[in-house]
Amino acid sequence: MGYKISFSKIIFLLFCLGLAGYANAIFHPFVHDDLVFLANNPRIDQWDHLSKIFLNPTPQAPAFSLANFYYRPLLEVLYKIQYRMFSRNPWGYHLFNVLLHIGNSILVYKLMELMLNRKGLAFLVAGLFLIHPVQTEAVASIAGVSNLLFSFLGLISFIFYIQAAPVPERYRAGRARGNFSRIFFYSISSVFLIGALLSKEQAVVLPLLFAVYEFLFSVNGPLRKQSRKEQREGLLRLAGACLIVLLYLCFRGMVTPSPMGLGEPPTKEFLLRILHIPTALLTYGRILLFPLGLHYYRSTDILKPFIGAVLILTVLMGILVILIRAMSSENRRLAVGGLVWFLIGLLPTLNIIPLINEYSLILTAEHFLYLPSVGFFLFVLSAGGAGGAVLFKKHAYKFGAVFLSLVILIFVLLTVHQNTFWRGEIPLFERMVQFEPNFARGRILLARAYYFNKELDWAIREYKIGLEIMHRYLKRIRSDQVKPFYLGFIKGIHFDLAHCYEDQGNRIQAVQEYQEALALDPIDGVLHNNLGLNYLYLNEPERAWTHFQKAAALNPQDPMAQNNLAIWQIQKGNLKEAKEILETLVKSHPQFQPARENLERLRSQIP
DSSP states (O other): OOSOOOHHHHHHHHHHHHHHHHGGGTTOOOOTHHIIIIITOTTTTOOTTHHHHHHOSSOOOOTTOSSOOOOOHHHHHHHHHHHHHHTTOHHHHHHHHHHHHHHHHHHHHHHHHHHHOOHHHHHHHHHHHHHOGGGHHHHTSGGGHHHHHHHHHHHHHHHHHHHTSOOOHHHHTTOOOOHHHHHHHHHHHHHHHHHHHTTOGGGGGHHHHHHHHHHHTSTTSSGGGSOHHHHHHHHHHHHHHHHHHHHHHHHHHHHSOOOOOSSSOHHHHHHHHHHTHHHHHHHHHHHHHSOOSOOTTOEEETTSOOHHHHHHHHHHHHHHHHHHHHSOHHHHHHHHHHHHHHHHHHGGGSSSSOOEEETTEEEOOGGGGTTHHHHHHHHHHHHHHHHHHHHHGGGHHHHHHHHHHHHHHHHHHHHHHHHGGGGSHHHHHHHHHHHOTTOHHHHHHHHHHHHHTTOHHHHHHHHHHHHHHHHHHHHHOOOTTTHHHHHHHHHHHHHHHHHHHHHHTOHHHHHHHHHHHHHHOTTOHHHHHHHHHHHHHTTOHHHHHHHHHHHHHHOTTOHHHHHHHHHHHHHTTOHHHHHHHHHHHHHHOTTOHHHHHHHHHHHHHOO
């Protein structure tokens, strides 16, 4: 910017930009993980087990988890506070996300201003971070608050970390900090760093980002240009942050299970993940530069060829080296700092430690870019500014202002459009399978959305596609440890297909689906119960009795199994036997309404 602008005006501009981009997401419903972690979470309103949230050795794993186990106790506490405030009204959670994202953009501005001492560049980085459409996955999804929360706490930690450093001579102007103030600021930084780590695992990179500041942006530049005292102080600050992360990792390793992997030999699987890092980096770079085709559950298939991505990335890195070497020293420092920030920020999500969607599909989710995108925007703006100065010379500022204004306008419109896919599960998952057609769980999620919307034919179609993909996995998996995971999904698909056929009135097909599920798990009492009911509808009472008995034997405490036995006795005309079963059931399960209703009807029939 060529003129001075106050911090309050910066806040106002970012607030307006944020509302322009995300206001249409505020009144969307709960979708997918929002239901798991908030709306349907049975523990969400319980406050008597806070110590278990932090110390429980078997934390709750995310829905559909194969390799990804969560340990995010501070996030769970936030969910409880939000539930106390908003109950099951989704607009409150969405508004919280939008306001927190705007708050993060303000923190990004403040951090960039401290690091760069350039308000105009700091504002542009914050503005692009705020309004880029790739952020919709973190902001428009209520469950995306994990990204917002860890970034909020991490950015505050970073700001206080810088405040704990000596004030550069060129900025001092009477603002020299005493040792007490610096220790105080460092303590605050450490507390917020711990908070970020307890909110999301991605926060482990924060000490490395602190190192980027120490080497490229602190005091007089790189550590090699500092005095020995300043070097020691910088290294001690870094060592303290690294120690916090090390202790966190040790503790987390004790309280969370290890990932299973995808069923390939461990050495081969690890090598495949590493070889596809260039594919992931190219994907991330492309959607940041050209944010089209954004979608949920973005994946990379590590069994596909990787040579092309390696060659393309190698060429691009060569071009970048040439361009960076041609820049002025100041622009080079900013560009390198931004690029290193971007790469470091992505380290936990590059599948060095597996983040597996299913089989060979590894997660390259768009919300992984939330905090790393700050470095990418700093790099692009620095490199673009250097290139614009060469190409347009005296008119570079005017051209840059017009171009960036146009980019921000386009990003606002794209963000508003991308938010619309989060208005419900059907549009969200339809878009997902459009881009991830071979993602079986995507098909299952879409099928369930269709089912609950009573679009049964479409649900059956998607379930069958998902079933076919799951069977393909089974043929290729060698690990006996991983096979049950996919067999469980196959059983679940047959179970859900049976429900679809029941709702269509096709009892014969429903029976076939339940039999397929029972072949995989013959001791599932629910399957026996449901199969028995379908045999009753098909007027095959003896078969129904067989399955009702099996269900009751497998789980004598299951009220539904006992209720179904009573129904069978009623149909056979054995009213007294049915009455005895129902009276016993009502005594042991007084809140089980079907038994109470059946007993009342039965009493009216028996003199």
